[in-house]
Amino acid sequence: GENVEQHPSTLSVQEGDSAVIKCTYSDSASNYFPWYKQELGKGPQLIIDIRSNVGEKKDQRIAVTLNKTAKHFSLHITETQPEDSAVYFCAAGSGQNFVFGPGTRLSVLP
Amino acid sequence: NAGVTQTPKFQVLKTGQSMTLQCAQDMNHNSMYWYRQDPGMGLRLIYYSASEGTTDKGEVPNGYNVSRLNKREFSLRLESAAPSQTSVYFCASSLQGAGTEAFFGQGTRLTVV
Numbered sequence: 001g002e003n004v005e006q007h008p009s010t011l012s013v014q015e016g017d018s019a020v021i022k023c024t025y026s027d028s029a030s031n032y033f034p035w036y037k038q039e040l041g042k043g044p045q046l047i048i049d050i051r052s053n054v055g056e057k058k059d060q061r062i063a064v065t066l067n068k069t070a071k072h073f074s075l076h077i078t079e080t081q082p083e084d085s086a087v088y089f090c091a092a093g094s095g096q097n098f099v100f101g102p103g104t105r106l107s108v109l110p
Numbered sequence: 111n112a113g114v115t116q117t118p119k120f121q122v123l124k125t126g127q128s129m130t131l132q133c134a135q136d137m138n139h140n141s142m143y144w145y146r147q148d149p150g151m152g153l154r155l156i157y158y159s160a161s162e163g164t165t166d167k168g169e170v171p172n173g174y175n176v177s178r179l180n181k182r183e184f185s186l187r188l189e190s191a192a193p194s195q196t197s198v199y200f201c202a203s204s205l206q207g208a209g210t211e212a213f214f215g216q217g218t219r220l221t222v223v
Binding site: 034 | 114150151152158160166168200208213215217
């Protein structure tokens, strides 16, 4: 079955700097790659997603890139702000199931 | 529009007790999911339902049962709770499987003592 790895597990950046989180997946049949943000005490919420027929997608300060050949995708957050502090999960979707990475705890230091 | 609603939010059980976690969505989604979240392990799929009347096992189904009562509701039952089932449980739904956005509930924090 699908296996999703995510790095780093924790990431601290200064406010205004960029943050990058990387994920790899194993199943070439996966075709949907969402990123979720989870704030303390809440459920995960979608922040951006990308499909396998697209290499890059951007939404304001957030961008995601996908390399199907290498089976990896990355989340890029520019101009980080304190409210970006949260746990971020990548996922790979195929058919009926999503498989999630273990998460990255991002801390944005003022 | 409430999205995905889970009850209860918190629960403490004694080993061997049973309970049912309730989940309802009002987005007319076909697919529903139950995940458990443990520190450092992300979200692991317990069971899912691709459509009303169907359920399938996920990665960690042992010790759990589910019921897709109708299109809106998907419940998770622990028949005989064990300390290893202490976790945060999330229900989610998506319009049509894993190619569409999944919406999550607020979670149920379950402690088994």
